[in-house]
Amino acid sequence: MKELFAILIGAMLVENFVLSKFLGICPFLGVSKKTSTALGMSGAVVFVLVLSQAVTWLTNEYLLKPNKLEYLQTIAFILVIAALVQFVETVLKKMIPSLYKALGVYLPLITTNCAVLGSALIFVERDYTFVESVVFGFAAGLGFTLALILFSGIRERLETADIPEAFKGMPITLIAASLVSITFVGFAGLIIS
Amino acid sequence: MSILIPVAVISGLGLVFGLGLSYASKVFEVKVDERIAKVREMLPGANCGACGFSGCDGMAEAIVNEGVHPSRCPVGGIPVVNAIADFMGVDEGSIDVKVARVLCQGDCDNAVIKYDYVGIQDCHAANALASGMDACHYGCLGLGSCKKVCQFDAIVVENGLARIIPEKCTGCGNCVKECPKAIIALVPVLSGFTVKCSNHDKGAISRKNCKVGCIACQKCVKVCPESAITMNNNVAVIDPTKCVNCGECAAVCPQKCITNTIVKRSQLNVNTAVQ
Amino acid sequence: MDSRLYMSSSPHIRSGVTTQRLMLDVIIALIPASFAGVYFFGLRAAVLIAVTVISCVGFEYLMRKVMKRNNTVGDLSAAVTGLLLALNVPPTLPLWMAVVGSFFAIVVVKQLFGGIGQNFVNPALAARAFLIISYGTRMTSWTPPLAKAAEIDAATFATPLGALKEGGQLPNLLDMFLGNIGGSMGETSALALIIGGMYLLIRGVISWHIPVVYIGTAGLLAWILGPNGLFTGEPLFHILAGGLMIGAIFMATDYTTSPMTTRGMVIYAAGCGILTILFRLYTNMPEGVSYAILLMNVAVPLIDRFTKPARFGGKAHV
């Protein structure tokens, strides 16, 4: 239990995917304009992360490892993730259109999102068990959510700020992200015991 | 041999997913009308709402599902309308390309000011205070509310008077709706002569409030060979369908409030270029 | 009576409170702490204050010029930032680093976001965090106060929190209250800070909510999460140590980066208090005030969104 808690806090705050590991920056910058869209994207990311951690872990354990094919991890994982996302999307569209409306538009983006493949590669690196890697995926998703939601609040304020011409748009967004990232340095070295 | 296992494993995955995905997309297929996306592509994408729908998406849906005629979109001009009409297989219809024009010449030099306005730079805000700072309460306030809603940067405010740049204007009509004084009108792009005044006061009052206001002297009405000019509640109005751009009226107007705004065709917004 | 009259929307009168006056009050309130800093750490401290204030004001002036905006040096907010920055760094900080910090505070944190009122994190604190991260060595080498220097031979000196973390001799509470300890130049003297805080309260510049809730929450939590089990902590030590006082009175209360409603302020201040103690107790860093406030700054837009005041006459719906 304690390890799981450590993984949870660690992945969420200490090594926050977006702010200290630089994973999933594209959606972080792209979908943080409004808190409502940020919430939608976060939901989709958490969902896909948890699911893909489970599936990729199984693929790794039962397909790659026994055949000594670890060098095919990248290709196998991305295939699994892409298929998973596309499948979820197709099914949602038909079965729960309302949820699809809320999440659907974000799903394709997630395939090419570093966070998903990144967390799969990390569980391999760290030799996580099945439960650990699923918890890790969940925590990373929560960390992503936290960063995204906080950031969206700030960006809504930036919308009316009087920003110098050359910095309007992406530059100021990046600088704002830098300041948020500075605040997260506070979590560095958080010891969970 | 060492090549076979990896190939088998990954191809196996590929097979499973290939079959699964194709099957799923068949089972869970959701029909959407592809034409909507195509029409949406053709629309200008300004999302200005001039068509009366919620942006270009709304318009595209309306064209496909409700059979709305593409000429409801003024912004794309003739080429766009024709392209969509072709695609949808409807008659091209006729569209009269219009541009907006501010019917006022009361800039800071011409108009008499009745008070010093201190407050938010917005025509509606000033208008709420005793109808604005211009003594003529029909005149342009020059605080640029129209400019703020023009997505095409077609309006400039100079010396307290809004002016529309015909080369940029697409005739979307947003400024017409915005102006608290209701002095912006959409006129056919080729009509050159307009009475640039909206003052319905009697001549004497008009003359007191503005150097270039229409005083309803009727001279233009009399001189127009085509009888295109009528008096409407103390302002002259030129009917563009009758006007032949001879310029007689402008020559006789004592207040110089009839102006020639003919634009060279070559300078017009490409979209609105007229055949 | 021929000249034109002014027309404007009601109301036609304004209170005498101006932004400039508020900032001046903050500067006045910081005078005791500044004097305490100079008294305990010597003239070097005064030089540092001068450098940060001048460079903050200078950068503000230059940046407004470059951005072609109206000049805002007169509102004195840049001077407040400069003063607070000086009070938040070790008295021995190299002067050029202080100038770099001022640049970060005014140019990057404040003016790029549009200037006064539009920055979303506290400029002085963000600059301090920038300096800590960038020049950790310089920012954590503390000198003893002059009065103690004679007794101690070492050139460097542990702050109370450093001593707590590393094991070392803890100073007595009276010294901590007066400021006769190591630390950033303006944070050591709780007495001077409280005098300043009282002045701000009396002048109505700040309300009591943020300082009291912040300090209260931090004290309570420090007491609960004691080293020898629950409820064995020393709240007074944590309250007087480090930057909690200056943070709670002067930095967390910065208008621009704190919530707008009383309810929001309470949530925000409680968050600051909790994070401060968690950082102090559970991370490798001895001090947590800066990061706690900065993190809560980042959360302010969300807090504001969820603490809209209940509509008059509409208790049921917000």
Added chain:
Amino acid sequence: MSILNFKGGVHPPHTKNTMECATVSVGIPETVVIPMAQHIGAPCQTLVKKGDYVKVGQVIGNTEAFVSAPIHSSVSGTVTSVDERIITGSRPVVCVEIKPDGLQEVSEDIMPPVVDSRESFIKAVRDSGLTGLGGAGFPTHVKLNPPKDVKIDTLIINAAECEPYITSDYRECMENTGSIIEGINHVLKWTGIPRALIGIEDNKPQAIKKLSEAAASYGNITVHGLKTRYPQGAEKMLIKSLTGREVPPGKLPHDVSCLVMNVTSVSFIAEYLKTGMPLVKKRITVDGSAVKNPGNVYALIGTPVRNIIDFCGGFSAEPKKLIMGGPMMGVALYSADLPVMKYTNAILALDEKDGAIPDEYSCIRCGRCVKACPMNLLPYEIDRLVKAHLHDDLESLNIMDCMECGSCVFACPSKRLIVQSIRLGKDILRRASKK
């Protein structure tokens, strides 16, 4: 003494210089201009035309609409023109200009009305031309005639007079104490309301004393001192202070069983029932840094502001701003030739120093506006969104709840033009809903 209060509000300087100035009459000006829209509700149709001879108290404008009140001539003389003029609003209003003959011949219709029932009482109030004298100008008979299913248990008499400068209601309390009590009794009697509460800010101890004495013999009329804080006189705040009830958004006082009337309004009802003379003159406080002899005057409705100021010794300095009403809620006038109206309770003439408003500065998010707003709004946020043309969220900020009291602007250290933004925002929403 001070009792319940409301949340928010501000403390503008009182500047009530004219408290001890007894009311004097301005007299008859050379011309009067009487607008046909001086109240909330339908404007009146003009009943006279150029060249007609009219007498004092003669109805010169009226309509069929219920929410409206007739307009009477305040002088005897000849109508010189009927035309549209810009007064204070964005649209021109029909005005009747009359050249007085100085005789002040009273119309033969003027006689005390016969009141013997609720209906006849309400009709009498309408005929009197009374529209709320507290500043809003809402036709009083409408208020006295709430929907059938509404039960009103409290009549609240608004004598708060929370705006700076203005002392006309205070003078009413001092000069016409009897009429006030009499008027209250009329209203209580004919509407069946059991009790009346009079609310006065505690910076007017004399008036409190005088009214308390006069009301002493009536067990159901009580006088209550209120904390001196603007906008204590706004009806929602007053109801909250006196009864603890909150009028829900978009609702009216009668939804919480209250009826609010201004002191001068009730006093006028008593006078009217005695004499039958409709609302043709008004007590007005004249003050401000550009007025030579500030004071309280009786002016005939339609008298140009210039005449009133001249009566008070003229301008002492070059006037830069003229305000009709108080400095917090009053409207600025663009010319001294505009007439006073039924709801005018003050004329302020300010010099350059007092009249100019400071430039806006960036909002520093100090939260003073939020604290000051008695309606619990977020003025800074509304201001920010309106100025940035982000209109989508305005409705969720309850912008329509704002009563434009100006407390937020007064409190703002950055001198933001919040109220003007709010007006603009309301206008935008209204236009959007019309589309």
Added chain:
Amino acid sequence: MAEKKKAVSVLLNGLINENPTFRLLLGMCPSLAVTTMAKNGLGMGAAATFVLVGSNLVISLIRKIVPDKVRIPAYITVIAGFTTMVQLLLAAFFPELNKQLGIYIPLIVVNCIIFARAEMFAQKNGPLLSVLDGIGMGAGFTLAITIIGSVREILGAGTWMGIPVTVDLFEPAIMFILPPGGFLAMGFLVALFNKLTSRKKKDKNECKTGCGMGCPGCSQAANGGEA
């Protein structure tokens, strides 16, 4: 002649006009994560260019036979294949660099630049142009992240390509090689790039990635974020 011109313009496009990092803002993760040193920028850039060229080539060859339904998995497989190749080659021949770049090498698969170019360019053009596009884009990416890496390395560590350059000038600000410094340097560089190359281009709704997904989440679509 025209052909040649086109080829050259395709090649140069990626450097400035459509610089994937500074203009299109694609592949932000590696641009921020590995740029603590100029050297890493070069290495990452070279690796990504290899994958870009290879996958552009293969995809432009097979584009006609791949049905829509499996387009994404198929393309991704190709890209992943090249990525793994790079990974293996690096491990074999440049073990040091491999260690420095860590998991960001396998993450080339999901680098939006590659997928975007595959979808937008290789999908629509023949092999030759696709390869040129790959080289151009790869060069643009390499150039950009090397610049970012240089700035961060000089400011944050006082060295360039590992060589001390600012020893006596100032003490380096370590923040620049930490995450906040990555965002900060990137922000300033994008602003500078915009300023230098600004040509009042305001094509609103057009999505520049051409990924064709029209995603609201895409930071590229000018009004991204609003569905």
Added chain:
Amino acid sequence: MFKDIVKPALVLVLVCAFITGALAYVNSVTETIIAENERVAEQESLKSVYSEADSFLEPKVAGALKSEGLEVSERIEKVYEAQKDGQTVGYVVAVSSGGYGGKIKMLVGIDNGLNIKGITITSHNETPGLGAKAADSPGFTDQFLGKAPEKSYNVVKRAPKDESEIQAITAATITSKAVTRGVDDAVALVRSMAGGV
């Protein structure tokens, strides 16, 4: 049916097969090189902490040592025996100690006389410019060289007064302590093993 389902699947399979085939080929080429790289790297780093030895035996992992009845701290990962001319002259201990940013992995070379021969930090996640100095500049680790103290090392923040005192890297006390703890454990292990030899 074929066009909708089988064909896409077949195409995908073909793509997969082709790509994987190519990869398998590349792998078969690089596999041995990579393994060799790793081996060389390992030998090199072992050499760097124990230059006098001419070969190292296959390492024993912590678990195996424990089962031999030795006190093994949790920080110990494995131990190599260092040989010179066929004789065991000392050990190289692989330790992993929790630092500021995560595990700090290092190799400590110790001879039978409990002299520290060398220390390398093989991987870490400390902050560049702060904790990372422990790995980047030899100044810090060089302090350990020579005879290990009787008890354990002490981290101090001033100039060390004797052999057992280690001066911390400024503003990186945590890293310094982590490294020191690792060395301590390695020494303790060798002490018990060398005692047993």
